[in-house]
Amino acid sequence: MASHEAHLSWGPIKSLSPSLQEVKDAVEANAKKRFTLRPADPWAPEPSSAAGYLIRANQGHSLKVDEAALFRPILLGDADFPGKVVHGTYFAFWKAILESGGLKPMSRGHIHCSDRTPEEGAVSGMRRDAELLVEIDIEASLRDGVTWWRSDNGVILTDGGEGGVLGTKYFKMVTSRTADLGVLWEDGVKVADLPAGLKFRAPGGKRGGGGGGGGGRHTRS
Numbered sequence: 533m534a535s536h537e538a539h540l541s542w543g544p545i546k547s548l549s550p551s552l553q554e555v556k557d558a559v560e561a562n563a564k565k566r567f568t569l570r571p572a573d574p575w576a577p578e579p580s581s582a583a584g585y586l587i588r589a590n591q592g593h594s595l596k597v598d599e600a601a602l603f604r605p606i607l608l609g610d611a612d613f614p615g616k617v618v619h620g621t622y623f624a625f626w627k628a629i630l631e632s633g634g635l636k637p638m639s640r641g642h643i644h645c646s647d648r649t650p651e652e653g654a655v656s657g658m659r660r661d662a663e664l665l666v667e668i669d670i671e672a673s674l675r676d677g678v679t680w681w682r683s684d685n686g687v688i689l690t691d692g693g694e695g696g697v698l699g700t701k702y703f704k705m706v707t708s709r710t711a712d713l714g715v716l717w718e719d720g721v722k723v724a725d726l727p728a729g730l731k732f733r734a735p736g737g738k739r740g741g742g743g744g745g746g747g748g749r750h751t752r753s
Contacts, residue, residue, distance in 0.1 A: 602683070603681030603682060603683050603684075603689060604681060604682050605679065605680070605681055606670070606674070606680040606681060606682055606688065607674070608671065608674050608675070614647040614670065614688060615647065616647055616648070616667060617645045617646075617647060617667065617668040617670040617680075617688055618645060618646055618647070618648070618649055618658065618665050618666065618667050618668070619635060619643060619644070619645045619646075619658070619665075619666040619668060620646075620649075620650075620658035620659055620662025620663075620664065620665060620666075620709075621635075621662060621663070621664045621666060622662065622663045622664065622732075622733070622734065622735055623663050623664065623708075623726060623730055623731075623732045623733070624732040624733065624734045624735075625734075626664060626716075626726055627726075629700075630700065630722075632697060633697050633699055633700060634692070634697045634698045634699040634700045634701075634702070634703075635666070635692065635697070635698040636692060636696055636697050636698075637691055637692055637696060641691070642681075642689040642690060642691055643689065643690050643691070643692055643698055644657050644658070644687055644688075644689060645657055645658070645668060645687070645688040645689070645690070646658045646686075646687065646688060647686075647688060649665060649709070650662070650709075651709075655685070655686070656683075656685045656686055656687045657686065657687040657688060659735065661735060662709060663708060663709060663710045663711075663733075664706060664707070664708055664709070664716075665705075665706065665707050665708070665709055666703055666705075666706050666717075667703070667704040667705040667706070668698070668702050668703070668704060669702045669703075669704040669719075669720075670688075670702075672701075672702055673690075673693065673698065673702045676693070677693060677694070678690060678692070678693035678698065678702075679691065679693065700717070700720065700722075701720040702720065703717045703718075703720060704718070704719065704720075705717065705718055705719075706718075711730070713726070713727065
């Protein structure tokens with residue numbers, strides 16, 4: 533599937549001869565609501581076959597996208613302003629994040645966050661095996677000019693602002709989901725390091741960290 537938007541009459545898809553209902557069912561059944569389906573021609577009557585539709589990823593684009601066209605901006609004073617914004621990452625990537633000065637979008641264009649943790653029912657925006665929770669002070673970052681958006685499936689996104697790094701000064705609270713480590717970071721200030729001897733487990737399919745090592749990303753939502 534193309535990372536931005538693909539016509540369902542594209543050869544490899546067309547050769548599968550999916551019915552319109554099969555495509556709709558696949559989009560609806562996706563556990564993380566990653567895709568949106570819409571008519572290729574919004575002014576024409578509703579298409580009767582899958583070939584008349586476009587499908588796109590709601591977030592996670594590896595190509596540059598027009599955020600204004602795809603996402604809804606998050607603004608101070610919004611009625612549905614998130615009460616909490618949390619980014620999930622891993623022990624193995626924490627050092628790289630700190631060395632880079634904060635969170636970076638890396639190869640997929642945006643930093644992915646959620647307004648809930650997995651324990652609170654997060655569906656998209658955070659992997660369920662995330663080891664560290666980085667709560668972001670979104671209000672302070674917005675006041676400083678960092679732009680945030682919400683995707684159709686509820687993922688909270690930012691490009692990090694100027695320089696492409698969402699600085700550690702916006703780390704409201706950093707704690708572990710999987711070990712009793714206490715608070716590592718609070719109100720933009722380091723409180724503690726990861727303990728020596730902590731087992732680092734790079735998650736499957738991940739390369740590098742959010743701080744700029746390895747060319748990969750530290751999260752996948």
